[in-house]
Amino acid sequence: MANEHPNTTPTPAAGGPLDDTWLVRQIAAAGSAESVVPLLERKIREGVIRPGTRLPTIRALSEQSGVSFRNIRDSLAVLRGKGLIETRRRGGTVVADPLATRPDRPGDPAAAEAAGTNPVGELAHASSDPELLPDLAEALAAGLRSPGLHSNVRQYITDRLRTAAQRDWPFAAEAYVAGGSGAEAALLCVGTLAAPERKLALDVPINPGLLDHIRRLGLEVFQVPADSCGPDPDALASALSRGARTYLFQPTGPYALTPPATPERVARLADAMARFDGVVVVEDDSVGPLANAAGPTFGTALPGQVVRVRSFCRSYGADLRTSVIGGPREAVERIRDNRSYGLGVNSRILQDALAHLVESPATARTLKRARGVYARRKETLARALHRRGIASRSGPNAQFLWVEVDSEVDTLIDLAAAGYSVGAGSRSFVEPPSTGYLRIATLRLPDDTAAIDQIAGAVERAMRGQMRDLYA
Template sequence: MDAGWLAQRIGEPSARGIATALTDLIREGTVTTQTRLPTVRGLARELGVSSGTVAEAWSELRRRGMIHTDRRRGTVVLGPPDVPRPIRYERIGHWGDRLAIDLAIASPDPALLPPLESALLAAAHADGLNDYARETITPRLRAAVEPAWPFAAQSWLAVGGGYEGVQLLCQTTALPGDRIAIEEPTGARLLDILETIGVQIIPVACDEAGPKPEALAKALKARPVAFVYQPRGQSPCGHAVTPERSAELAALLAPTTTLIVEDDGIGELSVSPMVSMGTRFPDRTVLVRSFSKSHGPDLRIAVIGGAADAVERVRVLRSFGTGWTSRILQDTLAHLLGDAVVRERVEHARAVYAGRRARLAAELAARGVRTGGSDGLVLWVPVREESAALVTLAAHGISVAAGSRYVIDPAPTPHLRLATARLTDDPDRLAELADVVALAARGGS
């Protein structure tokens, strides 16, 4: 495309004006798919603006999925704007009837979830039902969660699941182009969320004790507006932050204004104690605790508790849509949390999940495949080559998640993520599974 031709069709030479004009041209078909756009510098010269203005417009179009840039071809048009898709999280491939064992999705075992009947009946008589008053959290739910909260939260909010909580906190904290530091590897959905928001992701490498201090120190030099990490039950690696490591990280965060977002994704199913930065920084720490895996995915409940300003921003944004989380669901969870029989059931589930994870890790270690980590509902399995390992497992009717979905840049060692919550308790079948996983990890040798 000629830079002069495009410049004549741009009425407002701002970043937004450039992006809007080109969007209209693509939508109406004047500019077609695979058209190569002029260089940033060439278009800037024709418009009489800085290269940064055009680059900002290009970034916005890239975020909408309309253009793509590579070194060989330059910037080309992909097509009209589309709904952003969670590419990492979406399942790839159709398994059909060949799928025998699904280790790709870390879902709870339905047999280990508490029954909901009595809790739903109790919640059906909750105070304030069918009132349009926007209640951030019901008194019963706050009373149920507050005693176990690791620090004195300034504000509370019930949201529709852990990932919604983290997404809204990031969305209301960062502007497009801002930087957010996040441990790596991390949740595939979280990486999708951050890319959709349009932030720059600053990776923070981890080891068995959590984010590495030297990696966080490097990331903080970029002045991120937020640091997002999982204090325990980390997915995909299975580590938990120790008190000593937390103190090291806190010393680095102390002189900054960075918002600290703690994602407690498996909550009461974790075998590790909760070590929170909120005890040191209550005015800029927010904990998101999910109850989906412990008490039921269809409750769609997570609780946000922490810094008042950050929680208030989320409340305001939610007021444009949902407004508040169902009081029936909130009080159902509150009833479950206060039921002694349910607490025993969750404790039993925690032990069962830990045993399943540990047994598969031991079986793989006996075959020369060491996974690391001791918490969570997944195993992070090193393999010789990712694609070959996926093919080997698929040939045996086993689906797993590719490790490349959980990192920003290619990792030095490829991995697979195996969900362990629904593993068989039959030792012979588990040994057979470990044989196949080890075969895949070694590259078939």
């Protein structure tokens, strides 16, 4: 008989218990909620862990694998939201059939994917509604007419895109360069400009994925929370006094609980930065032309110290993957040279396609409609929650509603069990907030008020913990 691979064990029969030792080794190797989820999802979809298989308890998996109880519980909550596992009152947690359709589950990803639609229950990510994006055919045709097409000479930003960006750039930038997607460009700027001190001050709440990548750069991070007037000057001054010389500012606030900074607050923040030498601001305008309220800038108060990143992914679609970075020449050239050792450059086709969209009156009309629809969806959910006595918060440009909860993890699990996947608000902060938050994406909420009311009802039931006894 051939020797078995040392890391494999026979696949358990459907309906039977899973071999704890095998699963513990897999989870221990994964090490985090972010890694455990794709690992178990792959094993379930490939049939290695069969439908009907009973999983060990959360506590047993945590104690034996060394992965925290919370990470195991979060991972299973995500898998439950994907419809890959289900919890039965007497049968424990079992693997569901990933190919089975469950039309009664509002967030069933398999059924939604088959229908070509976004799952109603996918409320964790602020992805744009394809129905509200401009048609790219004409823009790409314009890009194909770009001068110098097929030239081997790198063009870090085309003349047409530079001109289009300059029309409403909020300060006089000495140089521009085209970057990748907005988050990629912001990360590139931060990684380049914060390199000497390896310390960074940043606004919170923030995109949790971007925050994770910033931490992977090895930077020491200090958070700057906001109140109704904008980021806290004292928190920024504290970060600067501890050695931070780069500040990641979010002028349009896609994750904000509060409005953009007032002119008076911008002045106070600028005064705080002026007391320290060598401070550089990276303005991450990730909402871009989709913003309802113009975001402020430090470019006039701190000339020569500000780099701004403008993203267009939410406005025009993720496939363009082209942003614009503008600021002082020396800083922009450092950023340019740090992108794949100066070899990274965006296609002229995509650059001029983006420029066409920025210039197009038809695209402007599409954006105006999109802003109205997105605002109406968010307001409809906020009102549905309010009718149930649930307060929510959101800045005017924010693409999420924030709901304060007593137990973030437990509420997330209950919502996942009901077929709704929402964001864990605590992941958007450097330091854990004093309260738990749900972060509910609103861009792709349904336009059906009854469906939105159903979402609000699920949030209410989850906050009450009506299903929590199933996971004890």
